[in-house]
Amino acid sequence: MNNVVERVKKLPSYGPELNEMWNKERESFSTKIIVLDDDPTGVQTVHGVPVFTDWDMDTIEEVFKEDRQLVFILTNSRAFSVSETTQVHKDIAQRIAQVSERLGQPFLLVSRGDSTLRGHYPLETVTLKETIEEQSTLCYDGEIILPFFKEGGRETIDDVHYVKQGEAYIPAGETEFAKDRMFGFSSSNLRDWIEEKTDGEFKRESVHSISLDELRALNVDAITEKLMKLKNFEKLIVNAVTEDDVKVFSIALLRAIKLGKNYLFRTAASFTKVIGDIASKPYLEANDLLRENSPYGGLVVIGSHVQKSTEQLNRLKEKKSLHFIEFSCNLVIDESLFNEEIKRVQHEINEKVSKGTTTVVYTSRERLDLGEGRGEEELALSVRISSAVTQFVNRCHPQPRFVIAKGGITSSDVGTLGLKVKKAEVLGQIAPGVPVWKTGKESVFPAIPYVIFPGNVGEVDTLKEVVEKLQ
Structure with a gap:
């Protein structure tokens, strides 16, 4: 090279x-x-x-x-x-x-x-x-x-x-x-x-x-x-x-x-x-994004499984002030156990966010693998997992101070299905390659900062730095 x-x-x-x-x-x-x-x-x-x-x-x-x-x-x-x-x-x-x-x-x-x-x-x-x-x-x-x-x-x-x-x-x-x-x-x-x-x-x-x-x-x-x-x-x-x-x-x-x-x-x-002739601008700071001093915690959702996302998650776990919840998504093969897991995670999210604690929900790191020739079944189960992750945001109560979604598909589903955004405003980037939307008035949580964090972007510390900035 x-x-x-x-x-x-x-x-x-x-x-x-x-x-x-x-x-x-x-x-x-x-x-x-x-x-x-x-x-x-x-x-x-x-x-x-x-x-x-x-x-x-x-x-x-x-x-x-x-x-x-x-x-x-x-x-x-x-x-x-x-x-x-x-x-x-x-x-x-x-x-x-x-x-x-x-x-x-x-x-x-x-x-x-x-x-x-x-x-x-x-x-x-x-x-x-x-x-x-x-x-x-x-x-x-x-x-x-x-x-x-x-x-x-x-x-x-x-x-x-x-x-x-x-x-x-x-x-x-x-x-x-x-x-x-x-x-x-x-x-x-x-x-x-x-x-x-x-x-x-x-x-x-x-x-x-x-x-x-x-x-x-x-x-x-x-x-x-x-x-x-x-x-x-x-x-x-x-x-x-x-x-x-x-x-x-x-x-x-x-x-x-x-x-x-x-x-x-x-x-x-x-x-x-x-x-588009868009000029460069400095990276966004907390005072560009957080207009009110909300007493509630933020919500971070990590669905991406690429190596960089896992490394960034592991570094984020060093922050002791955050609360981490592992969503055991491989339970999806058992409908009853999966539904119980969804209830457990949602209850924990709402409890911690309401107490002012920023909460990080991440899917278990093992990929779902049903074996050869079962791709369609895997896809159907993956859709169920994605739907559950999306609902964690949609049913978060009270309104979180901010939302971060890690992973392309995860961030799309969270934005359109979880936050119910129809039209958003791109405010800029909070870190290199990490954009922030201002959610529309029709959204479940209007006018909050929504950070879209690609799975394959950033250094090992970048996710931690973004969360710290919004904290």
Whole structure:
């Protein structure tokens, strides 16, 4: 990996002319930007933007009429089956196409996926493309692949996507994320990954890319030319190790769009910040979030089982002022015992929160495994476990001072089903890659800070530091 480190160190820096070029190009771009987020962590780079949690026709109209240019729709499709994901993206695409035409308002559509390459790809973007092209005169020339996410240590260098761990660059295909039971993959080079994921429909040699050298040379004309040549939904990889790399690419992108080209995007969270022209802001502090001196404790829910989440939980347990409850979720195979366990946990949560003690509920760390050929049964039981975790928040009494949910699927279910959020405001980040929602007035707990903590983000101390900040 020393070669990768040296490669990055030798890249030339950008000068002040980059921001001058960006401001000049960006000021005339007014197209509505709609981000479909496959779990709630996609807002981990932005602030001051709304997030909608449904996609009925009235909501899509509200999205287009929203004054702010950048809007997120939380689909949570990473937790869906193939058939559910297909139907959801058909519904959303049809409604976006219809409302756009009726209002005469163009749109740019981003499919925000995981920075470690998990998710329903290419299903989601293919469904969006086919449905929108059926419903309108729009025709997509290409698809942009941009999984860079600095705060999570996800960088793309010479077409290889890496997950940084400390100073080490680990190829994405060699991480635990590549072994995901539903979304696993073997390729770290994005050209090979695209061929792998599209089952050979797009061969590695047909995939285009924008190199770091082109970006650092500010060779915007050459990049624009590559964009202009895309046709038949060809794929274009964007290498990036900084947000400025994304900004250079986006200058060329806006030029190509103004010349009549159309693209769909499969990206991580950094692209949404850049294309939305969202400025950086300091990390949130307690006085930014907690407006009242509530006498009650906070509630922390941990569902993610990735190694980083377990390590962060173990470090959090060093805080003796917190109360910890292990939810023995593997009891789900016995309905009676499982129901008793749910009652026990809920009673303990309510008792401790009411006494002003911040309470941490975590699912037992052993994964449910019924053996080969029983995947559907496992999925059904996992849904029951998730439902129980969600209800712990929904039935918390009194209202907790704050809520933190750890894990993508967990945080989505807690937000939409537990807190009953229909529209939230993204306040910013409380730590790198850890966003905070302000819940809407329709929520079970209106206007409280809801911290969405991705399972695969942060250092071993980050969860502890976030809880301490809110304490």
